[in-house]
Amino acid sequence: xxxxxxxxxxxxxxxxxxxxxxxxxxxxxxxxxxxxxxxxxxxxxxxxxxxxxxxxxxxxxxxxxxxxxxxxxxxxxxxxxxxxxxxxxxxxxxxxxxxxxxxxxxxxxxxxxxxxxxxxxxxxxxxxxxxxxxxxxxxxxxxxxxxxxxxxxxxxxxxxxxxxxxxxxxxxxxxxxxxxxxxxxxxxxxxxxxxxxxxxxxxxxxxxxxxxxxxxxxxxxxxxxxxxxxxxxxxxxxxxxxxxxxxxxxxxxxxxxxxxxxxxxxxxxxxxxxxxxxxxxxxxxxxxxxxxxxxxxxxxxxxxxxxxxxxxxxxxxxxxxxxxxxxxxxxxxxxxxxxxxxxxxxxxxxxxxxxxxxxxxxxxxxxxxxxxxxxxxxxxxxxxxxxxxxxxxxxxxxxxxxxxxxxxxxxxxxxxxxxxxxxx
Amino acid sequence: xxxxxxxxxxxxxxxxxxxxxxxxxxxxxxxxxxxxxxxxxxxxxxxxxxxxxxxxxxxxxxxxxxxxxxxxxxxxxxxxxxxxxxxxxxxxxxxxxxxxxxxxxxxxxxxxxxxxxxxxxxxxxxxxxxxxxxxxxxxxxxxxxxxxxxxxxxxxxxxxxxxxxxxxxxxxxxxxxxxxxxxxxxxxxxxxxxxxxxxxxxxxxxxxxxxxxxxxxxxxxxxxxxxxxxxxxxxxxxxxxxxxxxxxxxxxxxxxxxxxxxxxxxxxxxxxxxxxxxxxxxxxxxxxxxxxxxxxxxxxxxxxxxxx
Numbered sequence: 001x002x003x004x005x006x007x008x009x010x011x012x013x014x015x016x017x018x019x020x021x022x023x024x025x026x027x028x029x030x031x032x033x034x035x036x037x038x039x040x041x042x043x044x045x046x047x048x049x050x051x052x053x054x055x056x057x058x059x060x061x062x063x064x065x066x067x068x069x070x071x072x073x074x075x076x077x078x079x080x081x082x083x084x085x086x087x088x089x090x091x092x093x094x095x096x097x098x099x100x101x102x103x104x105x106x107x108x109x110x111x112x113x114x115x116x117x118x119x120x121x122x123x124x125x126x127x128x129x130x131x132x133x134x135x136x137x138x139x140x141x142x143x144x145x146x147x148x149x150x151x152x153x154x155x156x157x158x159x160x161x162x163x164x165x166x167x168x169x170x171x172x173x174x175x176x177x178x179x180x181x182x183x184x185x186x187x188x189x190x191x192x193x194x195x196x197x198x199x200x201x202x203x204x205x206x207x208x209x210x211x212x213x214x215x216x217x218x219x220x221x222x223x224x225x226x227x228x229x230x231x232x233x234x235x236x237x238x239x240x241x242x243x244x245x246x247x248x249x250x251x252x253x254x255x256x257x258x259x260x261x262x263x264x265x266x267x268x269x270x271x272x273x274x275x276x277x278x279x280x281x282x283x284x285x286x287x288x289x290x291x292x293x294x295x296x297x298x299x300x301x302x303x304x305x306x307x308x309x310x311x312x313x314x315x316x317x318x319x320x321x322x323x324x325x326x327x328x329x330x331x332x333x334x335x336x337x338x339x340x341x342x343x344x345x346x347x348x349x350x351x352x353x354x355x356x357x358x359x360x361x362x363x364x365x366x367x368x369x370x371x372x373x374x375x376x377x378x379x380x381x382x383x384x385x386x387x388x389x390x391x392x393x394x395x396x397x398x399x400x401x402x403x404x405x406x407x408x409x410x411x412x413x414x415x416x417x418x419x420x421x422x423x424x
Numbered sequence: 425x426x427x428x429x430x431x432x433x434x435x436x437x438x439x440x441x442x443x444x445x446x447x448x449x450x451x452x453x454x455x456x457x458x459x460x461x462x463x464x465x466x467x468x469x470x471x472x473x474x475x476x477x478x479x480x481x482x483x484x485x486x487x488x489x490x491x492x493x494x495x496x497x498x499x500x501x502x503x504x505x506x507x508x509x510x511x512x513x514x515x516x517x518x519x520x521x522x523x524x525x526x527x528x529x530x531x532x533x534x535x536x537x538x539x540x541x542x543x544x545x546x547x548x549x550x551x552x553x554x555x556x557x558x559x560x561x562x563x564x565x566x567x568x569x570x571x572x573x574x575x576x577x578x579x580x581x582x583x584x585x586x587x588x589x590x591x592x593x594x595x596x597x598x599x600x601x602x603x604x605x606x607x608x609x610x611x612x613x614x615x616x617x618x619x620x621x622x623x624x625x626x627x628x629x630x631x632x633x634x635x636x637x638x639x640x641x642x643x644x645x646x647x648x649x650x651x652x653x654x655x656x657x658x659x660x661x662x663x664x665x666x667x668x669x670x671x672x673x674x675x676x677x678x679x680x681x682x683x684x685x686x687x688x689x690x691x692x693x694x695x696x697x698x699x700x701x702x703x704x705x706x707x708x709x710x711x712x713x714x715x716x717x718x719x720x721x722x723x724x725x726x727x728x729x730x731x732x
Contacts, residue, residue, distance in 0.1 A: 199618035200435070202535040202557030202595055272536030317513055320534035320555070 002026045003418065004039045008048025008379060012055055013352040014368035023053065025375040028418035032371050046420070048379050051412060054351045055367045056088025056376030059329065060149070060358040061178070061232060061256060061304035064090070064121070067108065068097025073309040073396045075109060078329070079118035081307075081395035083414040083421055085329040088376035089359075089366050090119050090307075093153040094126040101126035101137045103145035110146045119416060120376075122148040122364055124178060127166045131155045134162065136169055143173050148362040151178035153232060154279075158184060160217060167227025176228040176254070176361055181214035181239070182206075182280065191320055193266040193281040201269065203319065206281050208236040215239045219246040222253055230361060231255040233306050235280040237290035244299040254361050255294075256302035259335035260326055262291045262344075264401065274315045274322035275401040278308070292344045295353065301361065303353045305332045309397020327397030331388055333380070334407035341408075347382075377415040384410040426728050430542045430549040431721055433558035434599040442600060446568045448720035449713070455492070456716060466493040466726055472525040474517070475501040475552070476532040481687055482552050482561075485711070486529045489718035498523075517541050527722060530554070535592075548725045556590045561721060562686050563596035565714040567604065569706055570641055572713070573682050578605035583635050583677075585611040585667055586645025586694055587656075589618045593645060593686045598624050611635035611667065615656040632667050639677040643684040644669045644694045660693045669695045674704065682706045 003025040010021040010033065022039025024031040034040070059082060065073035075092075082090045092109060094100035100109065106123045113121035125147035129135045131154070139150060150170055156179070157163045166177050187210040192198050194205020215231055219242060222229040231243060234257045243255045264282045276282060294300040308325025315322050336354065339345045345353070359367030366376060388405045390398040414421045426441055434442070455463055471490040473483050483499065490497045500520060511519075513532075520528060525547045530538050535555030542549040553559040571577055582601050588594045588610050598621075601608050608626040610617065617628055629635035636642060651657050674683065683695075683705045691697045700707060 194619055196620040196623050199621050200595075200624070202555050202592060204556075205619065272539045313512070318532070318534035318540065319536040 001044070001418070002031070002042035003044045003046060003420065004042035005046045005048050005053055005377065005379070006039055007036060008051050008053035010053045010369070011347055011351050012369040013348050014055065014356040015370060017369070018348060023369065023377065025415070025418050028375055030369055030371050030373050030375050033369060046379070046413065051379050051381050052347070054378050054380070055355040055369050056378050056414070056416060057086045057333065057354040058089040058358040058362070058364070058367050059087040059305050059307065060091045060302060060362060061258070062090040062092050062307045062329070063095070063309065063325070064092040064109070065309060066096065066112070067105065072311050072314070075112045075121065076116050076118070077394060077396045078307070078309070079113055079116060079121065081329040081393060082119035083416060084394045084411065084423060085331070086333045086378045086380065086411045086414060087329060088119050088378070088414065088416045089122055089364070091122045091124050091148060091362065093124050093151060095131060095154045099126050099131050100124070101129050101131070103141050106142055106145040106147055117419060122146065122362060124149045124151045124153070126150065127152045127157055127177060128162060133157050133159055136162070136166060139170055139173060139175070143175060147175070148364055149176045149178050149230065151180065151232065153178065153180045156180045156182045156184060156214060160221065163218065164221050164225060167221055167225040167229065171225065171227045174228065174363065176230040178230045178232050179214065179218045180232050181211045181218060183210045183213050186210035186213065190281070191277060192269055193283050195266060195284060197266040197269060201272070206279070208238065208283065211236055211280055212238045212242065215242045219251065219253065222246070222251050223249070226252065229253045233258050233261065233280055233304070234291065234294070234300060235261045235283050235287060237287045240290045240294035240299055244294065244297070247299060254301045255299065256304040257291050257295065257300050258304055258306045259328065259332050260401070262288055262295065262339065263335050268401070272319045273401065274317070274319055275326070275399050277319065277322050277324055278326050279324040292339070295339065296344050301353065301357045303332070303336050304358065305329050307395070309395050310399045312398065315399050325399065326401060327393065327395050327399045329395055330393050331400060331402045331407070333411065334409040335402070337382065337409040375415055375418040378411060379413040380409055380411045382409050384408070386410050426724050429725065429728060430538070431560055431725065432538045432542060432549065432551050434560045434563050434596045434603070435558065437603070439603050442564065442567065442604060445564055445717065445720050445724060446571060448724060449568050449716040452719040453713065453716040456712070462492050462494060464494045465723055466495045469495040469526045469726060470524055471495045471497045471527040471529060471722065472520050473497065473499045473501070474520060474528050474530045475499070477553070479531055479553070481711070482531065485714045486552060486718050489715050490722060492715070493719055493722055495722070513537065513540070514544060517545055521545050521547055527725065550721060550725070553592050555592065556595070557592055558596045559592040560596050561714065561717055562593050563600040564721070565710055565717040566597055566643070566684060567600050568713045568717055569684065569710050570682070573706065574640060577601065580606045580640040581609065581638055582606050582641040582643065583609040583611060583639040584643045584645065585632060585635070585669060587616045587647055587651060588612045588621065589616045590648065591645050597643065598626055602626070609635045609639070613657065613666065616651070632673055633676060636673055636676045639681055641682055641684060642669065642674065642677050646686065646688065647690055647694045649690070664693055667694065669699050671696065671698050671702070674699055684710060687711070
């Protein structure tokens with residue numbers, strides 16, 4: 001089966017392509033890229049006029065909740081939501097039940113995802129057994145089973161010695177350690193950013209330093225070990241500064257942020273909406289500006305979703321006991337596109353941070369339209385507007401603070417491994 | 425007329441609304457001095473006291489206030505309720521509304537619970553204390569008491585001593601006093617001062633002597649003894665040495681300064697017995713005024729409901 005995508009404006013940062021091209025897909029792979037109108041005939045033709053054609057996005061920070069929390073999300077609903085949001089590959093974090101610290105869990109996730117055929121799944125294995133922060137997992141076996149990185153996401157590795165060993169040991173396999181930076185003694189009991197707004201609301205604060213201290217610690221350990229460090233969900237001004245300096249020193253460090261950290265501030269919490277409760281918490285406008293600068297100057301390599309779907313009952317309750325997290329897969333791209341409107345990134349930079357950059361960090365052959373690559377392609381209309389409606393999410397997690405927002409940039413087709421999904 | 429169906433916090437009130445509540449309370453205070461202390465104003469209405477945190481004073485005050493207005497009152501507190509069986513807050517609240525409550529008076533250890541309830545209930549929600557957020561009727565009764573003694577609020581120097589970070593009483597009083605034009609000083613160890621609190625228009629002192637100087641009103645807060653365990657303080661003794669309200673320290677305030685405490689007091693921790701029982705203390709008067717304020721709040725909210 002061959003497919004020709006014609007008349008689209010193609011952006012592929014991995015090959016410095018920016019312009020109108022035709023793309024031929026054959027046998028689930030990219031066959032070739034041709035000047036507009038020069039693409040050969042194919043069994044099926046997709047007209048991408050007025051649309052932008054880019055490599056399928058890679059979300060390196062996703063929570064699919066399966067196994068263990070299927071009432072919040074399943075691999076099926078999560079990978080379908082991913083495709084809807086333009087992500088043809090997702091990396092589920094290991095905080096499932098059981099924890100993904102064992103190849104049986106890794107294999108289950110991959111097998112289930114490939115059976116379903118929506119977004120591809122590249123699991124992140126746990127750093128420590130049971131995410132308890134005590135003993136390292138069998139990283140070699142996990143890698144063989146398909147893990148592309150290691151993280152104890154949600155349960156930071158507090159013991160610096162264990163973190164040191166993890167950075168040393170994972171080096172053997174050239175896989176990154178993804179660090180959820182949070183000193184849990186400093187953040188204990190906190191439910192939002194500590195600052196003026198938490199003072200007003202009487203909610204316990206999570207200070208910025210609880211993140212920054214761990215960013216600084218992990219940078220020091222990265223320097224010591226020469227390991228590969230990736231900082232997850234950067235949310236503060238000083239974290240950006242620390243990472244920028246570490247990069248200047250030439251350390252092996254990369255970083256991601258999420259759309260909510262460059263879109264919202266803690267001011268939005270004034271009526272105790274639990275859909276805004278997320279960890280790390282929404283910070284201040286200064287932090288938002290710093291994160292945009294970090295994205296613009298390359299300090300922050302990746303935009304990930306930290307998609308954290310929750311059941312209605314987990315959110316519709318007391319703020320203190322409501323679950324942390326935002327269902328992000330289906331809004332991430334349109335929110336990120338605002339960075340292009342604001343002049344923070346150009347389209348090429350944005351696509352890089354959502355495709356080739358995470359793919360390179362994870363060492364997977366994704367995020368590119370190079371001939372021979374799997375045909376994972378997104379076609380979007382950059383001008384079309386839509387209203388976010390959580391009831392129309394494919395994700396089970398309706399916990400989005402962006403419900404009702406008017407956004408621009410609609411994904412019209414997602415192609416994964418040559419399979420075309422047409423939306424609406 | 426109040427603008428909202430609920431009383432969630434002082435933060436949402438205008439100075440005019442605060443004045444209206446206090447003026448109305450003044451009238452009810454006269455009722456409370458009569459031989460027959462009951463009026464039929466809210467006959468046939470139902471008030472539910474929904475208390476998720478132990479409280480005797482506030483609950484009793486609301487209960488009596490509601491009874492003085494001839495309502496039917498139901499007390500629903502945690503140990504006696506199905507909350508312990510794992511019922512969610514939402515279900516508890518909806519159940520209570522289904523029983524026909526016109527007012528839900530709620531106290532909860534989690535900030536924002538009254539706001540949550542106000543969104544799902546048709547009944548008027550009255551915040552009787554939510555976490556470290558607000559305790560609006562306490563601040564209103566404090567202002568009522570201050571006004572009764574000082575004949576004004578504007579321009580007064582009011583010093584609040586104690587655990588500001590965890591205090592809903594402090595927050596509500598800061599909003600109420602600054603809205604009415606008083607100068608507010610906060611005195612506490614740095615560990616118990618919340619970040620950027622100065623932006624609320626208050627002055628912050630670590631030294632009680634500096635803070636109390638020239639004050640018209642001295643308010644001390646209850647110190648939760650568990651703060652020691654959490655590392656905020658080395659011991660209650662050291663707290664008393666540094667921040668306890670003593671006769672000697674009180675002399676630094678204005679001669680006619682009044683002493684207030686929201687209760688219950690830890691004598692010998694935040695306040696010396698001689699001060700608590702001394703001539704400048706208006707602590708028991710606060711309790712009486714609380715009754716009048718709560719009657720006023722119930723009455724004004726019900727008037728709003730009727731005309732809506």
